[in-house]
Amino acid sequence: MKLTTVKVDNEELAAILFGQKVILIRDINEIAGANWSENILSILQNGQFSQINSWYKRVGNKEIIEMNRLVLESVTFAPLYRHPEKIWGVGMNYIDKAIELSGKPPEEEPVIFMKPNSSLIGPEDDILLPYQSTQITAEAELAIIIGKTCKNVEEADVPGVVAGFTTSLDMTAKDIHAKNPRYIQRAKSFDTFFSFGPYLTTIDEVKDVRRISVETKLNGEVYHSNTVSNMMYSPWWIVSFFSRIMTLHPGDVIMTGTPGSVLISDGDVVESLVEGIGKLRNYSCK
Structure with a gap:
C-alpha cells in the first residue's frame, strides 16, 4: 500500500494510491464504514495504520474500483504530513x-x-x-x-x-x-x-x-x-x-x-x- 497526501479545497488530505489514481481516506470511510483519520501523522499516532493496510489487502482492491478516484496527474501533492516529532x-x-x-x-x-x-x-x-x-x-x-x-x-x-x-x-x-x-x-x-x-x-x-x-x-x-x-x-x-x-x-x-x-x-x-x-x-x- 502507498499512502499520500493531496491538496483538496485548501485542505491537505490523506489518500491511498491505486494505480494511476488516488482515493481519499474520506471516501474510503464512507464505503468501509470506518472513521479513520484524514491525516497521515494522526493515522500513525492513533494506531490506524495497520487497520487501513489490512483493509486494503483484504477487501480494498475490490471496493476501491467502485470509489470516486482522482486522476494522479490532476492532483497536487502536499508533504506526507506536517510536524513530525523528530x-x-x-x-x-x-x-x-x-x-x-x-x-x-x-x-x-x-x-x-x-x-x-x-x-x-x-x-x-x-x-x-x-x-x-x-x-x-x-x-x-x-x-x-x-x-x-x-x-x-x-x-x-x-x-x-x-x-x-x-x-x-x-x-x-x-x-x-x-x-x-x-x-x-x-x-x-x-x-x-x-x-x-x-x-x-x-x-x-x-x-x-x-x-x-x-x-x-x-x-x-x-x-x-x-x-x-x-x-x-x-x-x-x-x-x-x-x-x-x-x-x-x-x-x-x-x-x-x-x-x-x-x-x-x-x-x-x-x-x-x-x-x-x-x-x-x-x-x-x-
Missing part, C-alpha cells in the same frame, strides 16, 4: 562516499544530525536558498517512517516498528559546514532544507530493501546512484541504533544517507528517485 539524518552512509569525503575507512558509529520542523517541505515546493550561504547542496535519500513507539529495539525486530519508506531530499549549506565540521547542525537547519514524499510505501511492498537503488538527479540528469546494499549501516541497523538513544514515536522520520550530493542554484530542479518507493522533485530559488 527528523533525523545519517551522514556519509555509503562506503565509497564516506571514503571520498574523509579519505579514511568508515567510523564505527554513524554521523547523525537533526532537522527542525521549519525545514520541512513537500513535492514540487521551493527550496529557498539562504543569503548566508553561496554553496547549497541537495542529496537524495531513502527515508524510514516509524510506525510504533519503541525503545531499545533489536535489529531483527525493527520491521515490526516501521510503517514504511519514502523519498527525501536533504539540503546543506556546504560552505558553512566546510568552515568547521561542528557547524553541521546549522548547515542543515535552514527553512525548506528537508523535503519528503509523495508516498509512504509500506514495508510489505518492498521485497528486499537491500536491492533498492537511490539516485540524485539535477535538471534531469542522474549525478549519483547507489544501492542500499552498499550502505555501511543498513536501514534496520539504523533504526535500532537510534532506538537505543531515544524513544522513537509514530511519524518520526529517519534519513538513511545519500549516494551523493549536487550543488544547486537558483532555477535548478533536483530530484530524489528511490526504486519502488517514488520520485520526489523540488525547485530551488532565491
Whole structure:
C-alpha cells in the first residue's frame, strides 16, 4: 500500500494510491464504514495504520474500483504530513562516499544530525536558498517512517516498528559546514532544507530493501546512484541504533544517507528517485 497526501479545497488530505489514481481516506470511510483519520501523522499516532493496510489487502482492491478516484496527474501533492516529532539524518552512509569525503575507512558509529520542523517541505515546493550561504547542496535519500513507539529495539525486530519508506531530499549549506565540521547542525537547519514524499510505501511492498537503488538527479540528469546494499549501516541497523538513544514515536522520520550530493542554484530542479518507493522533485530559488 502507498499512502499520500493531496491538496483538496485548501485542505491537505490523506489518500491511498491505486494505480494511476488516488482515493481519499474520506471516501474510503464512507464505503468501509470506518472513521479513520484524514491525516497521515494522526493515522500513525492513533494506531490506524495497520487497520487501513489490512483493509486494503483484504477487501480494498475490490471496493476501491467502485470509489470516486482522482486522476494522479490532476492532483497536487502536499508533504506526507506536517510536524513530525523528530527528523533525523545519517551522514556519509555509503562506503565509497564516506571514503571520498574523509579519505579514511568508515567510523564505527554513524554521523547523525537533526532537522527542525521549519525545514520541512513537500513535492514540487521551493527550496529557498539562504543569503548566508553561496554553496547549497541537495542529496537524495531513502527515508524510514516509524510506525510504533519503541525503545531499545533489536535489529531483527525493527520491521515490526516501521510503517514504511519514502523519498527525501536533504539540503546543506556546504560552505558553512566546510568552515568547521561542528557547524553541521546549522548547515542543515535552514527553512525548506528537508523535503519528503509523495508516498509512504509500506514495508510489505518492498521485497528486499537491500536491492533498492537511490539516485540524485539535477535538471534531469542522474549525478549519483547507489544501492542500499552498499550502505555501511543498513536501514534496520539504523533504526535500532537510534532506538537505543531515544524513544522513537509514530511519524518520526529517519534519513538513511545519500549516494551523493549536487550543488544547486537558483532555477535548478533536483530530484530524489528511490526504486519502488517514488520520485520526489523540488525547485530551488532565491
